[in-house]
Amino acid sequence: MNAMIVLDEFEHMTAVGSLQVASMGVVVTTRALFRNVRQAVQDQESNLVMSTDGTYRIHFGGWTLVDCGGISVEMTESGFVQRFRPWLYMFVRTESIPAYEHLFKSLVKYATVFFNVDVSVSSASIDHSDAIASALVSVWPNVEILTCWEHLLRQSRKQTKLAAGKDFIKERVQPHLRLLHGARSLKQFRALAKRVLTAWKAENEGNLANWLQSVYLTPRWERCSVGSSSVPGFLPTQQPIESHHKVIKVIVTDFKKAPTVSVLNPVLPRILLYDATNISSGNQGHFAEDSLPLGAVMKAKDHLIDSQNHASYTRRQLKHQLGYF
Known part of the structure; x- marks a missing residue:
């Protein structure tokens, strides 16, 4: 269940400045993690959302560990939170359009092979990265890209x-x-x-x-406001995935700046095991059902009874009808 599965390995030439350099990478997951994909597709249906980003300072040569997964809302003891749910990882020498295309195509291909589900991402939240954005559009031409507000x-x-x-x-x-x-x-x-x-x-x-x-005000990058997403509840932020990165760095404290063999052997299996053993069994939708906090109810009541929030309007034969907005 928690054993590492290699979905893809690749090599290609990519441009770094004015130079063409060789790059390579590997895409991995586990059975437990990849089941998150099926659950997300079932719960979010046509409003499937995704987040992806790279975490650094793990490999001595500057290779990047990229996590890719869904975003859902969960109820915790302190309130509602957006949670990043990892699906798969990519360990790559150089972040590029071809590398991210391998990552996303592996996601689509093996979701169909393993679960017979179609991964059609409606909206994705990312940092300002042309490589990620271009790969997203290549795999899902109609995807909506949200730009991380904090970035x-x-x-x-x-x-x-x-x-x-x-x-x-x-x-x-x-x-x-x-x-x-x-x-x-x-x-x-x-x-x-x-x-x-x-x-x-x-x-x-x-x-x-x-x-x-x-x-930032171009058609590709302008969606950075709270109301810019067509998926209700999905925000232009990378905070959920960045919180996950903090956990990763705690897990690999003893292996910072590790050689390639250490990343592929002790480090990645540790991360995959942690993710698999901390998976929530709840719904992966864009909202979580729970009783409303008393403070929120009282605040809503105050807004409703405040006459400054009332207005008169005419609707056909009903004149001077009191409304709230």
């Missing part, structure tokens, strides 16, 4: 060389990005983004405006 915020803090004003990033960029993140729809996000760019340019911050527009 955008971190990158904005690094753009000090583009800023004309000393405190502009702290006093303008960060608050404006938080407002954009709170947009309730993609249409609203686009309208707000235009206002933000205009305001930045008016304050002589055209370089920052051009950076945001060319890097």
Whole structure:
């Protein structure tokens, strides 16, 4: 049940800067982990979502361990949380479009072979990686790509060389990005983004405006607001998978900067065993049923009885009908 299964191994040439270098990798899973795929497809149906990312500093030569899995909502003692559920791993020398295509095609192929299920990913949350995004579109042409909001915020803090004003990033960029993140729809996000760019340019911050527009406001990367996903409850964040990476690094503490043979033998089996023995048996949907917290109920009641949240509207023959929005 927990033995490592090799789904694919590959070699290819890939571009690193102006050079063509040889790369290779392997895609692995276990029976216990791969059953998560079947469960996710059954529970999420046409709204199947996925997250993938690489974790580093495990291999002495800088190879990357990539985990790929689903996102679901679970009820814990402290409340509702989004949980990353691993499906399979890739250990690869160089992250590239062909490497991620091998990962995703292995997922699709063996889900059909083992379980006779069609893995059709509707939406995927990733960091700003062209290699991952291009591979996603190659395997699932209609996939919706969500850009990790925290990644955008971190990158904005690094753009000090583009800023004309000393405190502009702290006093303008960060608050404006938080407002954009709170947009309730993609249409609203686009309208707000235009206002933000205009305001930045008016304050002589055209370089920052051009950076945001060319890097994050393109059709591929613009979905970074809470309301930008067509799948209810699926957010543009990598926090669930990053929490999983923290666990991985604790597991492999004794093997940091390990040689290849150590990663393939002690390290990967340890990670796979941990994942298999910590699998939740609950539903893998986008919501979890439980009683509502008392605080949330009281807050909703306060909003409902506040007359400022009421409005009059006319509907056919019923005039001055009281409504709430």
